Amino acid sequence: MEMRSRALGTGMAVPEQVITNEDLARIVDTSDEWIVTRTGMKERRRARPDQAASDLAIPATLMALEEAQISAKDLDAIIVATVTSDTLFPSTSCVIQDRIGARHIPAFDVSAGCTGAIYALSIADQMIRVGTCRYILVVGVEVLTKITNWTDRSTCVLFGDGAGAVVLGPSEEADHGIIAFHLASDGGAGHTLHMPAGGSRLPATHETVDKLLHTLFMRGNEIYRAAVSTMTESCRVLIDRAGLDADDIDLFIFHQANLRIIEAVAKRLKAPSEKVFINIHKYGNTSSASTLLALHEARMEGRLKPGNHLLQVAFGAGLTWGGILWKW
Numbered sequence: 001m002e003m004r005s006r007a008l009g010t011g012m013a014v015p016e017q018v019i020t021n022e023d024l025a026r027i028v029d030t031s032d033e034w035i036v037t038r039t040g041m042k043e044r045r046r047a048r049p050d051q052a053a054s055d056l057a058i059p060a061t062l063m064a065l066e067e068a069q070i071s072a073k074d075l076d077a078i079i080v081a082t083v084t085s086d087t088l089f090p091s092t093s094c095v096i097q098d099r100i101g102a103r104h105i106p107a108f109d110v111s112a113g114c115t116g117a118i119y120a121l122s123i124a125d126q127m128i129r130v131g132t133c134r135y136i137l138v139v140g141v142e143v144l145t146k147i148t149n150w151t152d153r154s155t156c157v158l159f160g161d162g163a164g165a166v167v168l169g170p171s172e173e174a175d176h177g178i179i180a181f182h183l184a185s186d187g188g189a190g191h192t193l194h195m196p197a198g199g200s201r202l203p204a205t206h207e208t209v210d211k212l213l214h215t216l217f218m219r220g221n222e223i224y225r226a227a228v229s230t231m232t233e234s235c236r237v238l239i240d241r242a243g244l245d246a247d248d249i250d251l252f253i254f255h256q257a258n259l260r261i262i263e264a265v266a267k268r269l270k271a272p273s274e275k276v277f278i279n280i281h282k283y284g285n286t287s288s289a290s291t292l293l294a295l296h297e298a299r300m301e302g303r304l305k306p307g308n309h310l311l312q313v314a315f316g317a318g319l320t321w322g323g324i325l326w327k328w
C-alpha cells in the first residue's frame with residue numbers, strides 16, 4: 001500500500017485578550033443577540049499591538065513539536081498559511097525557521113485565504129509522499145484584528161486571532177494519515193472578500209490610509225452562499241474519492257466562519273450535530289488558523305480516536321476552497 005503522511009503532533013496558541021460581544025457593542029452599533037443569532041460567536045481573541053503572526057505561530061509550533069517528539073533540527077520544511085504575515089516579505093515561515101532553530105530547510109508561506117491550512121497540508125503531504133521530506137511543520141496563523149475596520153459592524157465582529165500547528169511525518173501504519181485532498185479556486189469572485197491596498201495594485205499612500213483601504217472588505221451575503229455550496233462540494237468530492245459514505249465520517253471540522261454556514265453544510269450532508277466540531281463561540285473566524293485550532297481542540301477533547309475518519313474543510317478569500325480527508 002502507498003505510504004501516507006500523518007499528523008505526529010498538533011498545537012495551538014491564542015492571544016490573552018478576550019473581546020466579548022458586549023465589548024464590540026460599545027464600539028459599533030451591534031448587540032450580543034445579533035452576533036450570537038447570526039454567527040454563533042460569543043467572543044474572540046485579539047493580539048497585543050506588539051504581537052505579530054510569528055509570535056502566535058511559535059508557541060503553537062513548539063507544542064506540536066513536543067507532542068511529535070521531534071526537535072526543530074529534525075524538520076525538513078516549514079509551510080505557513082497566512083494572509084497577515086509579520087511583513088509582506090520575508091515570509092513568516094522564515095521568521096519561524098530562525099526563531100525555532102531549524103536547519104536551512106525550505107520555508108515558505110501560502111496565501112489561500114481561510115483555505116490556506118488545507119492548501120499547506122496538501123503540499124506537505126505530497127512532499128512527504130514523494131520522499132523529499134520526512135518531517136514538515138504546517139502552521140495556520142492569523143492576526144486579522146490588525147486588518148479589521150473597527151468602524152464597520154458588518155465585519156469587525158467576525159474576526160479573531162490565533163495559530164494552529166501540525167507536524168506531519170510518514171505514517172508507520174500504511175493506511176493511517178491523509179487519504180485524499182481537494183483544492184479549488186474561483187478568482188472571478190475575488191472582489192467579494194479582499195484587502196484593496198498595500199499590494200502592488202494600490203501601494204500605501206496617505207489616501208489609502210485615510211480611506212481605510214488597508215482593511216478587510218467583504219460582501220457577506222455572497223460569501224455566505226459560496227461557502228455553503230463550496231464546502232458541501234469539497235466534502236462530497238472527498239467522500240466519493242475515498243469510496244466512503246457520508247455516514248463513514250466520524251468527525252467534521254469545517255472552517256469556523258459562521259455557525260449557520262456550518263449547520264447548512266452539515267444539513268446538506270445529513271451529518272448529525274454530534275459529529276460536527278464547533279469552537280466558533282470562543283474564537284470567531286480565525287481564517288487560516290481556524291481548522292487547525294479546531295483540530296487541536298477536538299483532539300484535546302477526545303473527539304478523535306485512532307482509525308476515525310476526519311473531514312477538514314474550508315473556504316475563503318480567492319475565492320478558494322478545499323478539504324483534507326484523514327484516517328486518524
Ligand code: UT7
Binds near residue numbers: 034038157224227316
Ligand atoms: O472566512 C470567510 C469569510 N467570511 C464569511 O464566511 C462570512 C460569510 N457571511 C456571513 O457570515 C454573514 O453574511 C454575515 C454574518 C456577515 C452577515 O449575516 P447576514 O445574516 O447575511 O446579515 P446581512 O448582511 O444580510 O445583514 C442583515 C442586517 C442588515 O441590516 P438591514 O439592512 O437589514 O437593516 C445589516 O446592516 O444586519 C445588519 N448588520 C448588523 N446588525 C447588527 C450587519 N452587521 C451587523 C452587526 N450588528 N454586527
